[in-house]
Amino acid sequence: MRQRKRMSSDISITNDPNESKAITDGLNNITAHELITENDVVVITPNWVNFDKPNPDSAVVVGHESLRTIIKYVKGNNPKRIVVATGSGGQPTSDVMKKVGYDQIIQNEGVEFIDLNYGPYTTISLNNQRPSSTKINKLIEDVTVLISFTQLKHHESATMSACIKNIALAWPPAEIHGYPKKALGIHDDIHSFICTMAETIPIDISILSCNPTMIGTGPTGGIPRHTELVVCGTDPISVDTIGARLLGFKPEAVQYLDKCDRLKMGITDLKQMNMIGLDLVSAEQQFSKKVYGETLAIDSKN
Numbered sequence: 001m002r003q004r005k006r007m008s009s010d011i012s013i014t015n016d017p018n019e020s021k022a023i024t025d026g027l028n029n030i031t032a033h034e035l036i037t038e039n040d041v042v043v044i045t046p047n048w049v050n051f052d053k054p055n056p057d058s059a060v061v062v063g064h065e066s067l068r069t070i071i072k073y074v075k076g077n078n079p080k081r082i083v084v085a086t087g088s089g090g091q092p093t094s095d096v097m098k099k100v101g102y103d104q105i106i107q108n109e110g111v112e113f114i115d116l117n118y119g120p121y122t123t124i125s126l127n128n129q130r131p132s133s134t135k136i137n138k139l140i141e142d143v144t145v146l147i148s149f150t151q152l153k154h155h156e157s158a159t160m161s162a163c164i165k166n167i168a169l170a171w172p173p174a175e176i177h178g179y180p181k182k183a184l185g186i187h188d189d190i191h192s193f194i195c196t197m198a199e200t201i202p203i204d205i206s207i208l209s210c211n212p213t214m215i216g217t218g219p220t221g222g223i224p225r226h227t228e229l230v231v232c233g234t235d236p237i238s239v240d241t242i243g244a245r246l247l248g249f250k251p252e253a254v255q256y257l258d259k260c261d262r263l264k265m266g267i268t269d270l271k272q273m274n275m276i277g278l279d280l281v282s283a284e285q286q287f288s289k290k291v292y293g294e295t296l297a298i299d300s301k302n
Contacts (some may be wrong), residue, residue: 026232047150059224087116130185153218168197191255237266
């Protein structure tokens with residue numbers, strides 16, 4: 001099984017109203033360029049749920065210009081192949097791509113696109129009761145650097161949606177699992193499934209936008225709130241832990257994070273994270289002020 005490119009937990013919280021700048025600053029803070037070489041196949045998986053609310057300001061889908069920023073950042077390291085690959089859960093991926101305008105970004109930047117809802121397939125085994133295996137696109141056999149790009153959301157069945165869930169639900173093909181990917185049991189125990197997918201498909205670079213964040217309910221029916229924050233990191237467990245804390249949850253409150261922690265798949269202990277950029281308490285205070293109108297933080301300066 002392929003491991004993450006960097007096993008340390010380097011985490012950056014950046015603050016800028018320009019999401020593209022916040023992303024670039026965050027990637028620079030964690031020296032993401034050092035993870036990409038000319039021999040790599042870099043796959044960027046953005047969160048494209050559906051096009052019911054195609055404006056990225058709705059927090060349903062990621063920003064198209066921000067996707068361009070990530071592609072350009074990766075291009076700067078001259079990898080041998082760059083692929084944007086995802087599989088929408090709500091509607092056909094190609095429809096979402098065209099409705100929001102991602103197709104123009106991908107065409108203009110001259111990178112590949114692969115719809116993960118279709119084959120050719122390979123089969124992966126999962127440490128999960130149902131499904132215990134799944135077909136996924138054979139691209140998984142080529143990827144050497146996997147980037148998860150998504151926005152932070154409350155989620156009606158997974159508690160929260162962040163970088164790990166983005167990969168866990170984007171890669172299983174809707175051609176087999178149906179829309180919204182429930183036919184073969186993914187949602188029987190969604191937290192167990194998210195955890196086992198995190199174990200099976202390691203994420204090298206996680207980019208979690210909180211600008212906007214979706215609160216109330218998700219993945220599509222919530223309220224967008226712009227916080228001007230972006231979290232980047234080399235450990236997806238740590239990145240999702242920071243996202244959880246911004247929403248007011250410790251990792252034990254989010255089942256899939258607690259499962260990942262118990263399996264020692266990544267770091268949830270703040271003291272073991274290499275934090276660069278904005279400190280967590282300041283980020284929590286800014287997040288809560290922008291989202292709820294009150295300054296709150298579940299962590300202390302100490």
